[in-house]
Amino acid sequence: MVRARFTTDEVQAAALQIVDRDGLAGLSMRTLAAALGTGAMTLYNYVRDRDQLEELVAEAVIAGVELPATGGDWLGDVRAIATAMWQSVRAHPNAVPLVLTRRTVSPTSYAAAEALVDSLSRGGLDDAALLGAFRAVLSLIMGSAQVELAGPLAGAGRDEKQREVAAQIGALAADRHHRLAALAEVSQRSTAAADFDCALDLLLTGVRASAQALSTSPRQGPAVG
Numbered sequence: 001m002v003r004a005r006f007t008t009d010e011v012q013a014a015a016l017q018i019v020d021r022d023g024l025a026g027l028s029m030r031t032l033a034a035a036l037g038t039g040a041m042t043l044y045n046y047v048r049d050r051d052q053l054e055e056l057v058a059e060a061v062i063a064g065v066e067l068p069a070t071g072g073d074w075l076g077d078v079r080a081i082a083t084a085m086w087q088s089v090r091a092h093p094n095a096v097p098l099v100l101t102r103r104t105v106s107p108t109s110y111a112a113a114e115a116l117v118d119s120l121s122r123g124g125l126d127d128a129a130l131l132g133a134f135r136a137v138l139s140l141i142m143g144s145a146q147v148e149l150a151g152p153l154a155g156a157g158r159d160e161k162q163r164e165v166a167a168q169i170g171a172l173a174a175d176r177h178h179r180l181a182a183l184a185e186v187s188q189r190s191t192a193a194a195d196f197d198c199a200l201d202l203l204l205t206g207v208r209a210s211a212q213a214l215s216t217s218p219r220q221g222p223a224v225g
Contacts (some may be wrong), residue, residue, distance in 0.1 A: 006036060011046045012056040012169075016095065019057055023094045026052070051102075058102040058109075061092050065112040074122035075208055078137065079200060081116045086141045086196055088112075091151040100146055113138075123211040133207045140203055148192045159191045 014035045018027050032053070033040040047053045065088040068080040089099055091144075113134075120133050148158060170184030 005038065005042065006046065008056070010047055011036065011043065012060045015053055015057050016060045016092065019094045019098075020092055024054075024097065026094070055099050055102045055104065057095055058098040058104050059101050059104045061089060061095050062104055062109040062112060063106075064088050067112060067115050070115070070119060073111070073119060074119050075204055076203075077119035077122075078116065080205060081119060082137050082141060082200055083113065083196075085112050085116070086144060089141065089145045090149065090192075096145050096149045100142055106153075115126075120207070123207070124215050125207075125211055126214055129210050129214065133210070140199055144192070144196050144199065160163070162192065163188045 011032070015027060015032055018035060020032055022031070029040040029043050029050070033043055033168075034120040035042075041198070043053075062085075062192065063084050068077075070077040070080075088210060089096060091221055092099075116137060119132055120130055127135060148162070166184045166187035170181045170188070
């Protein structure tokens with residue numbers, strides 16, 4: 001039996017490195033084969049097509065989340081895990097479109113999601129609230145990444161570019177849209193990290209309120225015939 005020349009992890013890591021360096025347009029079977037020092041046809045032993053290759057890149061970003069140690073504070077753990085997930089996505093701006101559009105199908109990328117669900121479940125949420133909270137946190141992470149990274153603001157100096165855009169919006173809105181202009185002024189003094197922390201605060205305040213309401217609501221007893 002011939003031993004495989006590469007592992008799937010090695011192929012995955014090389015593909016992510018290409019995307020980080022050259023963007024999605026730089027990723028192809030040919031460029032990946034060159035990075036691995038092999039022929040393009042060899043790669044079809046590991047991936048069936050371009051779509052699966054892009055799935056591997058998306059999974060690499062999510063699997064790369066550095067999970068924090070958890071403690072007794074479930075809400076603090078949710079915050080730490082969500083922040084770690086956001087930071088991992090943010091570290092690979094060129095891969096954000098893939099993370100947003102490719103559904104991960106490998107258990108290797110499930111550790112962060114499992115940790116997030118576990119922390120939320122310790123808050124006493126019922127099944128429906130737990131699912132809603134989980135999806136809301138994920139939506140905030142991915143939405144924040146999309147707003148910041150999947151567009152013209154991607155790249156170095158993102159906070160400075162964001163301030164420039166906010167200034168332009170403020171100038172255009174000043175005459176007729178006073179509230180938007182005022183908010184643009186606030187945005188010029190903020191950063192992506194501060195914006196994410198604030199949004200996560202607001203979201204988790206609602207999650208905590210829901211958990212508290214569930215813990216104090218009277219439980220339905222068995223019906224008496």
